[in-house]
Amino acid sequence: MKQPILQVVLDTPLDSSFDYLSPSPAGDETAAAIPQAGQLVQLSFGRREVIGMVIGSSEHSDVPVDKLKEIQAVRDQLKPLAPEWLALCRFAANYYQRPLGEVVLPGLPKNLRTLTTVSLDRALKKLSKTDETHDATPIDVPALNASQQQAADAIAGANGFAPILLYGVTGSGKTEVYLQAAAQVLASDTENIESASEAAENPAQILILVPEINLTPQLEGNIRARFPGVMVATLHSGLAEGERLRHWLAAHSGQARIILGTRLAVLASLPHLKLIIIDEEHDPSYKQQEGLRYSARDLAVWRAHQLKIPIVLGSATPSLETWHHAQSGRYRKLELRERAVKNAVLPAVRLIDMERDKPTEGLTSTLVAALKQRLQRGEQSLLFLNRRGYAPVIACDACGWVSNCTRCTSFMVLHKPEHRLRCHHCSLELRIPKSCPTCGNVDLQPLGRGTQRLEEGLKKMFPEARVLRIDADSTRRKGSAQAAFDSVHRGDVDILIGTQMVAKGHDFQKLTLVGILNPDTALFSHDYRASERLFAQLMQVAGRAGRTAQKEGGSPSEVLIQTRYPQHPLYAAVIAHDYDHFATSLLEERQQAHLPPYIFQALLRAEARELETAIEFLQQAATCLAHDGIIIHDPIPMTMTRVANVDRAQLLIECPSRPALQAFLTEWVAALRAMKSRVKWSLEVDPVDI
Numbered sequence: 001m002k003q004p005i006l007q008v009v010l011d012t013p014l015d016s017s018f019d020y021l022s023p024s025p026a027g028d029e030t031a032a033a034i035p036q037a038g039q040l041v042q043l044s045f046g047r048r049e050v051i052g053m054v055i056g057s058s059e060h061s062d063v064p065v066d067k068l069k070e071i072q073a074v075r076d077q078l079k080p081l082a083p084e085w086l087a088l089c090r091f092a093a094n095y096y097q098r099p100l101g102e103v104v105l106p107g108l109p110k111n112l113r114t115l116t117t118v119s120l121d122r123a124l125k126k127l128s129k130t131d132e133t134h135d136a137t138p139i140d141v142p143a144l145n146a147s148q149q150q151a152a153d154a155i156a157g158a159n160g161f162a163p164i165l166l167y168g169v170t171g172s173g174k175t176e177v178y179l180q181a182a183a184q185v186l187a188s189d190t191e192n193i194e195s196a197s198e199a200a201e202n203p204a205q206i207l208i209l210v211p212e213i214n215l216t217p218q219l220e221g222n223i224r225a226r227f228p229g230v231m232v233a234t235l236h237s238g239l240a241e242g243e244r245l246r247h248w249l250a251a252h253s254g255q256a257r258i259i260l261g262t263r264l265a266v267l268a269s270l271p272h273l274k275l276i277i278i279d280e281e282h283d284p285s286y287k288q289q290e291g292l293r294y295s296a297r298d299l300a301v302w303r304a305h306q307l308k309i310p311i312v313l314g315s316a317t318p319s320l321e322t323w324h325h326a327q328s329g330r331y332r333k334l335e336l337r338e339r340a341v342k343n344a345v346l347p348a349v350r351l352i353d354m355e356r357d358k359p360t361e362g363l364t365s366t367l368v369a370a371l372k373q374r375l376q377r378g379e380q381s382l383l384f385l386n387r388r389g390y391a392p393v394i395a396c397d398a399c400g401w402v403s404n405c406t407r408c409t410s411f412m413v414l415h416k417p418e419h420r421l422r423c424h425h426c427s428l429e430l431r432i433p434k435s436c437p438t439c440g441n442v443d444l445q446p447l448g449r450g451t452q453r454l455e456e457g458l459k460k461m462f463p464e465a466r467v468l469r470i471d472a473d474s475t476r477r478k479g480s481a482q483a484a485f486d487s488v489h490r491g492d493v494d495i496l497i498g499t500q501m502v503a504k505g506h507d508f509q510k511l512t513l514v515g516i517l518n519p520d521t522a523l524f525s526h527d528y529r530a531s532e533r534l535f536a537q538l539m540q541v542a543g544r545a546g547r548t549a550q551k552e553g554g555s556p557s558e559v560l561i562q563t564r565y566p567q568h569p570l571y572a573a574v575i576a577h578d579y580d581h582f583a584t585s586l587l588e589e590r591q592q593a594h595l596p597p598y599i600f601q602a603l604l605r606a607e608a609r610e611l612e613t614a615i616e617f618l619q620q621a622a623t624c625l626a627h628d629g630i631i632i633h634d635p636i637p638m639t640m641t642r643v644a645n646v647d648r649a650q651l652l653i654e655c656p657s658r659p660a661l662q663a664f665l666t667e668w669v670a671a672l673r674a675m676k677s678r679v680k681w682s683l684e685v686d687p688v689d690i
């Protein structure tokens, strides 16, 4: 019999599959099983041994058969990945203009891509022994209020592809809706299937995506307690490789029925997926910013469409893309207008004019008085400052020297507790100079204020208060973020200082005051998405206050924003908690200015030692192909031009039609590859940072 020819993809930048021969039977076999599409195989490629995935087979090859190599080993202990999964990868590869192999293989856990099968065999063995049920004391499940019930029923009752926006104000109990809808889906799946054995073989799976899993241990605990007897798998980059493989296999085998993960989980193998939930769907962390620059939200919607299942996008501040779909009726909108806890109300938002009430240690007297009141009453406060470090720069008054990074177009940030200057872009670290490097002046001054400096000032101002800072620096150790949030929930903290890490979905029960410091810079950014983001961020952080009813003798929940621009319309919308109106007017602006979601964009980035080289490459790229109907802008240096001694420039491409843009990009990428330029370039489809 002729050996079939297998097409295999590998993790290489070469945009093609490679032909290999099926392995010949071992001595004592008459015929070896032919590897199927979706199967992982080991083979030699050039001089290397690598892991690839079979994507198809054929009778013919353009390469003479005697030149073809045989596949060396088949990972047949692993069930092949399903055709639907391969189709998802194909879509992502086409849409984001990447070779299929660079989507398929990096999407799998590392331990599946190694040449030994030790960890795979170990993980499979461990999984086969795992009792599907985990011990959990079922917790009290709150009775849903009417709008929550309606939403949960609508989700669980949806048939076929059903994209749903769950638009609920902060604290409206969206999580409870997800969980009760999920419970209904898991239960009805078991009832509907006629034979019990079929149900046992194919129980429904539910994918829940969250922006950052380490920040939501509450949710994971809640899910485990809620679904005793159901295997829950988590998938995120914080897992050790062994664990990650085990969880991935649990999803792939169908044993895990609830999969809770960050953006990377959207590429998991989920053979019985019946419902997808994306919490905080507006969150920028759903966008992968390197390699395959995908939007997990968009891929999830595609997946739901492919499988004809419902998908829930939950947020108090939906992205404008999602809002646009809800307005046009493509997505169904379900609303939760009230906070879920009885008598809990949205906080009153007030602006403090910093021109009139001049801050000391970064705090206006109004905010200080409000903090004092909370301390006296034993309530918690949160100060939100989205800038980590002590001060963004240090400077010499005498000669004007500032702490520039020598490798980037940015400043070295002062990190006082660590006694270091750090560049947040290239990670360069230096000791803090004792005197000015140019004039020798010993009196170097920190300019501006980050979370560390705020913490120092607060401790001086309120020596009796328990102050805790949560930011990327204070939570570097594994588990430290969780420990920090636990101490806030226990009530061991009076004043919490935090960056955007503290704003994401936390259900702080004792918090009655939120102070927002320094949000103004984003008002005047040249990025057209800045105001959408700032608004969402302010609404989210404001939403951490007042999640329970006001106690007797307690303070009403309140949000104080320190600003120099109290007249700015964005703040007026925050005060009114008026997302609808704000989003609608932003959409109008976008439509008039021909910006997304009314136009589709792609961004070509180039990197070189010299800026001119990068720009030249982009100029060539702009003219290398006819482009009717495609708008190609002039190449420009990126705002932060130099990072780690590399200069960066970008070229924006736009088109009112997505298919036309896609068709152009496919041809264009081929032309760019053919240029064989030494400039490093990358293409991003639907870019979010321009």
Ligand SMILES: Nc1ncnc2c1ncn2[C@@H]1O[C@H](COP(=O)(O)OP(=O)(O)OP(=O)(O)O)[C@@H](O)[C@H]1O
Pocket (backbone or CB within 6 Å): 142, 143, 144, 145, 148, 168, 169, 170, 171, 172, 173, 174, 175, 176, 315, 316, 340, 341, 342, 504, 505, 506, 507, 543, 544, 547
């Ligand atoms: N039906 C209900 N009755 C009483 N309490 C409820 C009910 N539903 C939810 N809650 C409680 O309301 C609080 C807020 O819920 P949750 O954290 O789910 O809000 P959310 O809509 O996700 O808010 P955010 O957008 O701010 O993350 C939680 O403490 C939750 O336990």
Ligand SMILES: [Zn+2]
Pocket (backbone or CB within 6 Å): 405, 406, 407, 408, 410, 423, 424, 425, 426, 427, 428, 643, 644
């Ligand atoms: Zn740097």
